[in-house]
Amino acid sequence: MRPSRLKFAIAASLFVVIVVEFGFWFVSQISEAPQIPIAKAAIEMPSPSAALDPTIYPIPFCELMKSPERYNRKLIRTRAIFDNGEDWSSLKHDDCPAGNGRVGVIGAVEPNDQLIEANSTSRIRSVLDRLISENWEGPFEVDADMVGRFYVQPNGSYQFAILYEFDARATRRQW
Numbered sequence: 001m002r003p004s005r006l007k008f009a010i011a012a013s014l015f016v017v018i019v020v021e022f023g024f025w026f027v028s029q030i031s032e033a034p035q036i037p038i039a040k041a042a043i044e045m046p047s048p049s050a051a052l053d054p055t056i057y058p059i060p061f062c063e064l065m066k067s068p069e070r071y072n073r074k075l076i077r078t079r080a081i082f083d084n085g086e087d088w089s090s091l092k093h094d095d096c097p098a099g100n101g102r103v104g105v106i107g108a109v110e111p112n113d114q115l116i117e118a119n120s121t122s123r124i125r126s127v128l129d130r131l132i133s134e135n136w137e138g139p140f141e142v143d144a145d146m147v148g149r150f151y152v153q154p155n156g157s158y159q160f161a162i163l164y165e166f167d168a169r170a171t172r173r174q175w
Helices: 003-028 061-066 111-118 123-133
Strands: 056-058 075-084 089-092 103-106 140-152 158-170
Touching: 061 075, 075 158, 111 158, 123 140, 123 158
Parallel strands: 056 075, 103 158
Antiparallel strands: 075 089, 075 140, 089 103, 140 158
């Protein structure tokens, strides 16, 4: 037998022995009756009835910002400016007082809302695509009438899941 084959045979047999020994050691470390610590946690789930309210509340955007808790998880119809940057999107309105009203834009959260969003055509997206094709410099603003679900977050921020929008047009402002 050649010396290289002999070295390979010894190395292979040592490898097998080491892997088998490691396997036995690893399995012996597993407890027969593991004790999983009991964790006390409270998961706060919003009421399903709040999400199932089919009423669409027509609210001016600034009014929504004045009393956001009142409209938490409600379907809202409002007119706002969709402000789109490279890695963010938000809603605002020029008539609102300064510092009162930037709302983050998110995708639909509720299952029924996801169906509505999936079956609607984004008019805001078509305006943004047109502006991009015309070589406008971003961020872009689109003024639109929209329906969506409004959320007040525990940290005090606001989010709006746009489900349907219509009458969208570019503000033609650039920043």
